Amino acid sequence: MATDVLIVGGGPVGLYLAASLLQDGVGVRVLEQRQSRNMHTRAIGIHPPALEALHGIQVASSAVRDGVRIRYGMAVRGGRSVGTMSFAGVSAAFPFVLALPQFRTEELLEERVNHLDGDAIVRGVRASEVKDDGGRVTVVGHAGHQRVEFEASLVVAADGARSRVRDLLGVPVRARNYADHYLMGDFQDPGLNAGTAVLFLEPGGIVESFPLPDGVRRWVVRLGRPAGGAGPDQLAALVRERTGVFPDAGTNTMLSAFSVRSTLARRMVAGRVVLIGDAAHEISPIGGQGMNLGWLDAQALSPLIRATLSGGRPDNVERLFKEFDAGRRKAALLARRQSEINMLLGRPLPGPLLTLRNLGISAAAATPAVNRWVARRFTMQ
């Protein structure tokens, strides 16, 4: 089968790019190895620049309809507020961070892609070979035992952190592992701090808490070692021990333990294949930037693809791709640095240092200009 652009990976980033290209009349096929959606809720935070990108593909209004608008972030220690950050000034159109489970976001993106072209998403095909002859790219995949072949002018790998396409192209990655481990789970919201994200800066380590749709609240607890086989009871007990709030373990709907690493591909463009999203850069989930960053890659890539397909001057197109590669890898480095600051903030500290740090946060939050600056950095601006 031949198409203009073949996207490998139908996660949030691949689906976003597909919608963006289809609505401009570009022929697209998306190969997705999974037959059905991953219902595990991973990303929840959508920042204003990404909401603007979603607006461009007509998905923002349904996302905002289904999500929770987080207008404030609050830092708490020992039951008392240390400081509050407002997102009111971060964007005229979207003055909030939107909380929406990733599977719902993906559903909305998929609906948009299907509306534009009901045949665009090809499920159950795992890409396993890539051949770039300089003019066209051939991707070989398997649907069960059946071998299938696709040909395209350009291939975009949005196949996630363990990208097979990246490995096939031999693009090296720089990886970092961190001594930060987390246990997270979704519980019924006891109704405290409605619509507000709360960071509990406690001596035993940070606890983060975010509102989700349908009266659910996500709790994330930092641990000094992997959580092993901990269950909802252990997570609820840890939250209580550190914050005094006791989520009802019986209402738990999702539980996940994860350790943190980051990876950055040494290049995002290899011939006629482009890496975007987690395939190009995996960022620590703390701070919630990975999916947002991937959408911003796709938003930047879309016009370059159109320029290439419409026969733009090769030297001009090459320069644009070089700029894309440098610009998006710089954005990924910035996001990684921000996530490292977020993780640092959550590490346990002995009493005097903790007090000093919290006083610093208090002073920063009380200074409007600093408050605004931090809010903008936190929301990827």
Ligand SMILES: Cc1cc2nc3c(=O)[nH]c(=O)nc-3n(C[C@H](O)[C@H](O)[C@H](O)COP(=O)(O)OP(=O)(O)OC[C@H]3O[C@@H](n4cnc5c(N)ncnc54)[C@H](O)[C@@H]3O)c2cc1C
């Ligand atoms: C606990 C946790 C919390 C997070 N919270 C946030 C957050 O709040 N905000 C945020 O922005 N980010 C967050 N992230 C990160 C976010 O989930 C990822 O950045 C995002 O999923 C990346 O999207 P992607 O489309 O690039 O890759 P993926 O979501 O990994 O999608 C890749 C897709 O490619 C498919 N695929 C893989 N290989 C092949 C192949 N060979 N052939 C065909 N298909 C293939 C996979 O099945 C998958 O569907 C979080 C991550 C975790 C783990």
